[in-house]
Amino acid sequence: MDFSITEEQRVFMKQVVRFAEKEIAPRSEEFDLRAEFDVASFRKLGDYGILGLHFPEELGGSGADILTTVMAGYALGKAGVDGGLLLSYGAHTFLCADTIYVHGTTRQKQKYLPKLASGELIGCMGLTEPSAGSDVASLKTKAEKKGNHYILNGSKTFITNSSVADVALIYAKTDKDKGRDGISCFIVEKGTPGFSAGKPFNKLGMRTSYTGELFFDDCVIPAENLVGREGAGFSMALQTVEWDRSALLAPLVGFMEFAIKKSVQYAKQRKQFGRPIAEFQAIKHKLAEMKIFKEAAENVVFRTAWCKDQGKSVNFMEAAVAKLFVGDWSLSPTNDAVMLHGGYGYCHEYQMERIFRDVRVAPIGGGTSDIQKHVISRML
């Protein structure tokens, strides 16, 4: 074991923090209040190279390893960028673009990846359905092959980037009798007749990221839009959700560092009973709780990324541990950050309120904590 990070990684994280503090984070408050996707910031992430960091240069990326890629997410969170934008980035880069990168044909990669990496195109991934969440095998959206086409019928829900996505990666049954082995994955472009998106849901947190439904009504797509082979969708989806359980968690760890910084600054200047509240043990206790969580969580998240870098494409146990830990253990220190700020913590402009709402999705999205426990307990 060796926990040292390279000088390059250290400098890179610092640069990302500086860039995001200056260019992106100042817009978070306004967009969160309006519950609006900040497309300009999203494109800036693309310009900065973050959206395609781990793709090779010829496909518009920077060829970074996965650990460094995950560190970027951490740095964005640390800079105070809102969770919604980072969720959009996560779904776009890891759930959509990465699947095309890993499983797509050369033509598919060349067609989509450079534009996804730059942010010119926005991606989403559609797996969940109204009656099929973690029970993926039960999904009902079907894709029937007719000649050189597939015809898609069905609907998806809880899809991040639903209404803004130009490229949707859709999982559908090509053989309804085969359960999980009957699932295949397709690229569906915005504007394809029969493909539409519903109005975004009104969510508790992650409000700058659109989440909603996708509808397929005799939606005809070319057969060449199949990603991977027919019936291989389930294992692709599993690989994809692992990103949910590593890269998408990194910003949440970064938020805690951001919350610590804000809380320290507040506790030092806020005076009660003639002294800064930073001198009260009850306040210090909360700061310690936040720090302990952040240190513990960072390791489990980075470890999952490191495992991926070792060439293991699936790391169920490591990913589930990271997801369960961040999901369940993040809520209490986030609550501490709000409480430390008292009434101000409950108000929008002090940002703890937003982080509190954003973090609440951690034990829900990408497989609930119960699902992680299910995954882990079956492997014991």
Add this chain to the structure above:
Amino acid sequence: MNYAITEAQQALRQEMENALGASPAPGLSISSREKLLPSLKALAETSYAKTIVKEKYDRISVMLAQKSMAVKSPSLALGLMAGMTIPSRLLAAYASEELKKKYLSPLLEGCASAAVAVSEAGMNIENGSLTTSATVAGEDAWTLQGTKNYVWNAPLADFFLVAAETEQGPAWFLLERDTAGLEIGSADETLGFQGCAMGSLTINNCQVDNDLVIGPCSNRNSLTALRKWQNEALISIALGLIERCYITALSYAKQHKSGGRPIISYQEIGFKLAEIMTLDQTAQLLAMKASWAQETNSRDTDALLGCAKVFCCEAAEKTASECLQIMGGAGYVKDNLVAESFQDAKYLTIAGVSSEISRMMIADAVLEMY
């Protein structure tokens, strides 16, 4: 970064397991000299002893090796670390060459054990000064007066490293067991760690020659270093305790049947084990990172060790409790490994730097960062 345990890091643990045995042993006791000495001897034959007194060494190897002692028995680990590891480190870091030759060598060879006597009933190291005092008695000697409590290995130690306050600050005085005026109390009855011996010392006008004194130190460096060594020891015991409870409860949950199927197949049990496993892995990584950081110059080093102390020791307490719950009546009966660990675990959050003081120290570090 590398999250895999390297072969070199594995090696010391392997040596330790070969020397002391690997599988968890409930009820193991080293609370008498006859029982303690063979374990000390076995430990001395590994490269552990040589490693821990080096100025620089791979902390992760040592953490893993100490953890393996605690998997076998937390009492064994605490007894050996209190009787050998910690006094050895103190001597190696601060004592004169003559003292090292006379007292450190037998410790490293497994022929003697020692005890580090700091705690007093009415003080704690962070907030108070010691009431045990040392006053100059002539040109070459000191007179010591005071009482030390909760000293691990005191009932068995061949010599003691006693912390006492001088006019110039705290110093360490080496007292042999038969020093005139030194009374060693009988072993305390404790809730946990019943396999090793804790006791008190009454120091009545003990005369100590100058050449048996380490210090006085104008700063509290050696006390701070001691607290770190204690914390590292307790963290490794916490990791071992978590593992022995977890593997015991897991195997029980796979074998024990209810309603015709193993209880692990029920979500109430399986999910509990999943949570314990998550705590276990998270605690391990945090502990390894904190011990790794001790060899770096990062400004976060102390806070990180504090985080690991609080997290791992509280995780051990929770794990022991949940594993006992999983085992039901089978875990509650006397002489059971999980019941024993449940009793041991409480001590981990109290000892070294307590969870409360650790949290305040972590917060102080955090407040300095921004």
